[in-house]
Amino acid sequence: xxxxxxxxxxxxxxxxxxxxxxxxxxxxxxxxxxxxxxxxxxxxxxxxxxxxxxxxxxxxxxxxxxxxxxxxxxxxxxxxxxxxxxxxxxxxxxxxxxxxxxxxxxxxxxxxxxxxxxxxxxxxxxxxxxxxxxxxxxxxxxxxxxxxxxxxxxxxxxxxxxxxxxxxxxxxxxxxxxxxxxxxxxxxxxxxxxxxxxxxxxxxxxxxxxxxxxxxxxxxxxxxxxxxxxxxxxxxxxxxxxxxxxxxx
Amino acid sequence: xxxxxxxxxxxxxxxxxxxxxxxxxxxxxxxxxxxxxxxxxxxxxxxxxxxxxxxxxxxxxxxxxxxxxxxxxxxxxxxxxxxxxxxxxxxxxxxxxxxxxxxxxxxxxxxxxxxxxxxxxxxxxxxxxxxxxxxxxxxxxxxxxxxxxxxxxxxxxxxxxxxxxxxxxxxxxxxxxxxxxxxxxxxxxxxxxxxxxxxxxxxxxxxxxxxxxxxxxxxxxxxxxxxxxxxxxxxxxxxxxxxxxxxxx
Numbered sequence: 001x002x003x004x005x006x007x008x009x010x011x012x013x014x015x016x017x018x019x020x021x022x023x024x025x026x027x028x029x030x031x032x033x034x035x036x037x038x039x040x041x042x043x044x045x046x047x048x049x050x051x052x053x054x055x056x057x058x059x060x061x062x063x064x065x066x067x068x069x070x071x072x073x074x075x076x077x078x079x080x081x082x083x084x085x086x087x088x089x090x091x092x093x094x095x096x097x098x099x100x101x102x103x104x105x106x107x108x109x110x111x112x113x114x115x116x117x118x119x120x121x122x123x124x125x126x127x128x129x130x131x132x133x134x135x136x137x138x139x140x141x142x143x144x145x146x147x148x149x150x151x152x153x154x155x156x157x158x159x160x161x162x163x164x165x166x167x168x169x170x171x172x173x174x175x176x177x178x179x180x181x182x183x184x185x186x187x188x189x190x191x192x193x194x195x196x197x198x199x200x201x202x203x204x205x206x207x208x209x210x211x212x213x214x215x216x217x218x219x220x221x222x223x224x225x226x227x228x229x230x231x232x233x234x235x236x237x238x239x240x241x242x243x244x245x246x247x248x249x
Numbered sequence: 250x251x252x253x254x255x256x257x258x259x260x261x262x263x264x265x266x267x268x269x270x271x272x273x274x275x276x277x278x279x280x281x282x283x284x285x286x287x288x289x290x291x292x293x294x295x296x297x298x299x300x301x302x303x304x305x306x307x308x309x310x311x312x313x314x315x316x317x318x319x320x321x322x323x324x325x326x327x328x329x330x331x332x333x334x335x336x337x338x339x340x341x342x343x344x345x346x347x348x349x350x351x352x353x354x355x356x357x358x359x360x361x362x363x364x365x366x367x368x369x370x371x372x373x374x375x376x377x378x379x380x381x382x383x384x385x386x387x388x389x390x391x392x393x394x395x396x397x398x399x400x401x402x403x404x405x406x407x408x409x410x411x412x413x414x415x416x417x418x419x420x421x422x423x424x425x426x427x428x429x430x431x432x433x434x435x436x437x438x439x440x441x442x443x444x445x446x447x448x449x450x451x452x453x454x455x456x457x458x459x460x461x462x463x464x465x466x467x468x469x470x471x472x473x474x475x476x477x478x479x480x481x482x483x484x485x486x487x488x489x490x491x492x493x494x495x496x497x498x
Contacts (some may be wrong), residue, residue, distance in 0.1 A: 115364070119481050128474030153477050189495040225377030225494055228402050231487065232368050238484035239491045245474055246438040
């Protein structure tokens with residue numbers, strides 16, 4: 001059972017405004033719920049069909065609403081809703097310098113597309129990147145499309161939101177190499193990485209903003225052999241991560 | 250001016266059924282129209298605002314509907330419609346063996362997501378891959394989301410739809426190496442490519458189908474350093490293309 005008031009409250013989390021007010025967000029689908037239940041994230045409520053509830057053990061303290069598929073359709077943010085939806089408490093992460101001193105950190109300068117952010121989190125989780133930093137104008141981690149496209153990696157990889165300029169100043173003092181993905185720079189296919197690297201990815205339309213660009217130690221490029229104007233930012237991030245790992249694995 | 254019947258006819262192209270019946274599809278937005286107008290694709294109709302029409306020269310023989318933004322919103326398949334929409338004649342491409350004999354060809358085995366197909370076409374266009382082959386069960390090239398996410402590369406890269414099994418048999422006879430992206434295979438970061446290669450990418454959920462998999466000359470893997478279960482298929486394709494180009498550039 002789920003009341004009309006509860007449906008309204010869950011549905012409000014489709015909107016950023018209400019996610020921010022409540023500090024909650026939505027997670028949908030069996031695959032994501034599986035990852036969520038094995039994580040440290042705090043679940044407030046689970047709305048699920050009886051068949052999902054029969055198959056899964058839920059901790060005490062979580063509100064459970066057994067719902068019909070038709071009810072799930074009404075509250076879902078997906079076009080093809082699944083058997084389960086959870087209301088989860090948001091977490092904020094602080095930047096971890098120690099993590100950044102040992103390996104690759106990804107810095108996203110105003111990446112606006114939720115699918116791209118989600119895919120980059122999944123890429124980080126594949127390649128062992130243990131921290132992502134987003135500029136405050138980047139798309140919100142808790143957007144349902146972002147969460148969905150992480151395929152569960154959102155519950156493993158800390159995503160920090162902070163101003164990139166002061167952070168990059170600090171990282172430079174610590175001897176961490178600041179590399180930016182640009183249209184004209186050194187060829188990433190033969191680039192020599194430093195072990196402690198922060199990789200800055202800009203938005204597809206605007207690139208890295210000028211003040212941040214001025215702080216880069218290295219400008220790196222994925223060479224173009226055809227005619228496309230640009231690569232998708234998540235695809236580009238995947239190629240950079242692969243090349244970094246190629247050198248250190 | 251655009252009549253109600255014309256609006257209805259344009260809107261019907263949001264649906265695959267009517268795209269197939271008419272042999273037409275939709276292209277939207279200034280960026281894509283720019284690429285389209287510089288291509289060999291045949292435009293039937295352009296619906297655009299007066300400001301777009303003032304800035305662009307349109308060939309004779311194309312029906313022009315000057316429309317208001319509000320009318321464009323009614324016929325658009327986008328959530329944020331642009332200033333222009335075109336109705337374009339579909340093209341079918343035959344497989345080109347000569348192209349396949351000299352470089353990389355991408356074979357997609359049942360890739361279902363339109364965003365992924367579009368992004369892969371854009372990747373091909375970046376890396377100089379000159380032909381993509383899709384199994385018949387793959388998502389349709391003319392799906393508005395596919396076209397949109399190619400960013401115009403759809404008008405440069407031929408996408409062939411054909412059964413992959415007989416094609417792969419033929420390619421093997423021609424001495425073209427058949428490499429498949431799999432979860433456990435040779436490390437792509439140190440893999441030695443043959444100059445004539447067909448790269449088979451499967452769907453994220455099902456991988457490469459068994460009968461096709463049995464024909465692979467090489468099984469290749471992007472090594473995992475973290476915990477994500479898989480990589481997005483377009484990101485993986487980008488990494489394979491980058492590594493191929495690394496060897497031959």
